[in-house]
Amino acid sequence: MKFTTAEALYQKAGGKRNGLPAWCYKNSELTQLEIEEVFLKNWNWIAHVSDIPEAGDFQCLNIANERAVVIRDNDGQVRAFHNLCRHRGSRVVAEDKGHCNNAIVCPFHGWSYQFNGELKNISRPKEFPTLDKSKYGLKPLDCEVWHGLIFVRFSGFGPSVAQILTEADQEIGLYKIADMESCGQPWHFDFDLDWKTITDIDKEGYHVAMGHPELFDLTGSSYRDEVLECGLSRSQGSFKNRRAKTPLVQDYIATLPVSNHLPESHQHLWIYWGMFPGVVISLSPDTVEVYQIYPAGFQKSVMAGACYALPDQRxxxxxxxxxxxxxxxxxxxxxxxxVKWAAQGMESSAFDEVLLSDLEIGICAFQNQLRELIPVMALDQAPERGSLKQVNQQLLLRRKTAEIA
Ligand code: FES
Ligand SMILES: [Fe+2]
Incomplete structure (x- = not known):
């Protein structure tokens, strides 16, 4: 694995250690651009293969105004579509997770679709002009299954999930995630704040010692964050030979049996792999948790995830x-x-900027990736109201011209 250094990352940030300016956390035009350029054009995690084991099983993911559904078809394939009826735009599945018998039936007027997305039947067909059914199937989305994890992409193109996660493949492969099953209830938190406030905290382990007494008790100062040159982030903490102080952690270390599928090197590690923009695959010897952070709209964000584990009745x-x-x-x-305190802090009249340490390179790397896609985020002041998209376009053009010259 090729790791990058704090020096290289801060140099890329123009030598600055003050993170994104506060306006970037409260600008509705920027949120809209982030949704379009960052979230819809990159891979988002939607489910694990075991969440939709049977034909007709489905699971959804909504990012701002976009709605995706993945469904298992009759051939066992995983298919992904916009959750959008071709008649008048209703969602075709009403629930976030469930099962369709025989067909996907729109709850509005009853148009039905095959699990492969083809239009099957429409209600009262005689009331419509002759309809070429092949033109009215559900709109497909890019979909990729990687180690049993299902990812979707709403628009754009670029490397596959497997290509992006190449450097993580060997390590994540040890955990046999494709053979896992859901373990416990999925979780979902809604926040009334900018999504980056959550990501900023999630991207650094500097706060673990103060902010997470039990996690710190588990891993101590072995906890570290690393950023790979390919853009992935990896954090890990070890509890090998650890003498914990809190009863919960003591009990966990004393109880955890050997995980037969893992080598000795991974029997006592908690590892977090981060994929831009918001996906985290968290590996422990007993459980794998996948979660992600994304915007639901202006000043609205979601952090949601689920746990998976190999069948093990011990x-x-x-x-x-x-x-x-x-x-x-x-x-x-x-x-x-x-997260809430950080968001409130930015609202204070006394707040000016942050100061990032070498232990917070995850934030710097993540913000560098954002500035790469949306250069307007490097400006100290917000562009005039109504002009953000245009200013960003000019900056992109200027960068392209400089690259050619
Ligand atoms: S909107 Fe789906 S059937 Fe009318
Ligand atoms: Fe934390």
């Missing part, structure tokens, strides 16, 4: 999973509080 493994889940839940609640 009581000690069941108990270890419950304990690691408790540590994760506590960590999550602590993060929610920190």
């Amino acid at each position: 009581p000690e493994m069941q108990k270890a999973r419950a304990l690691s889940s408790a540590i994760n839940n506590n960590t999550g609640e602590e993060d929610i509080r920190l």
